[in-house]
Amino acid sequence: MSAVSLRIAVDLVYFTGRKGGTESYARGLFPALAAANDDFRFVGIGNRELAEQPPDWFPGEIVALPVSGENRAAWAAAVALAVGPRARAIGADVLHCPSNFGPVVRLLPTVVTVHDILGIRHPEWVQGSLARGVQAMSRATVRAASRIITDSEASATDVHELLGRSRADIDVIQLGVKPVDVLERSGERTGRPFVLSGGNRMAHKNFDGLLEAWALIPAAERPKLVITGSHGDDPLRPVVRRLGLTEDVELREWVSSEELAALYDRASAYVFPTLFEGFGLPVLEAMARGCPVIGSDLPVLHEVGGDDMVYFDPYDHASIAAAVRKVVNDVDAQHALAAAGRKRAATFTWQRAADATAEVYRRLV
Known part of the structure; x- marks a missing residue:
């Protein structure tokens, strides 16, 4: 280790x-x-695509491994077997793996951020053979890492109880959100109100349940629902047709950060119907933009949203529908939730997360 600097491989x-x-x-x-x-x-130890077009946000050079980030099996194998040797070869003092998985053999001080262990807590929500691979990688990763970072107490408890890692080896460091300047929400919003939601189409995101709830809202007061985040042919489209919601639901693919910001700004609320999360970053992102949040009554979301969002039972379609109606029909409630949410989001900063993470690095070396 240099007396002057720490070399951090990512x-x-x-x-x-x-x-x-x-x-x-x-x-x-x-x-x-x-x-x-x-x-x-x-x-940064990256894939071919990242090396060809280095990201402007990363504060260092990118060295490439000969794999594609679009090939799940290839990058998983590279993380398990090649990232550690490459980090050691470039003289890194610490290796940080920020996306759930890391080397299966520790060759240098290694920090792994385990956002969640969905594949172990709820293997029924991970596709077939993929579940077995995810489980094996999770177990090997947690066993080999020097230290584990989780985003929440809920995830720390899962890692400890289901993977047997000592709680003393786990640092809980909550995520942050970028501060944004937003205008006060206007009471003169014109046109049909809409509610925003988003995420991948994995089963635990519970979009089927959200659509079932939408069908319970009387047509005369039913807001439009915009769901972003699909890739390719959206599996929710047949559900929308079956429920007769084609005029009420807009399914959108992955949207840019600028498009997403505009949607947050215009939406009456953001709804987050998830059945499981390691943290719940969309809650903070919506709050930071002054968008009222309606979400699942899960312990992990209480860590994030506190008393500044409206909760429902994600397994009860009527509960979801009632919470949506309560917020969408009450402009004063929207203003209050927006103000409280902005204030809460401001306490979750990336600098706070960075300071705690830097301390983990320094303790390791």
């Missing part, structure tokens, strides 16, 4: 720009780490 083999929360984590954390620690030198 696993970015998984990164494509279209993988949601784990990528938001990397984009928020590493610039904040570099800004506050001038003795850190970062090197």
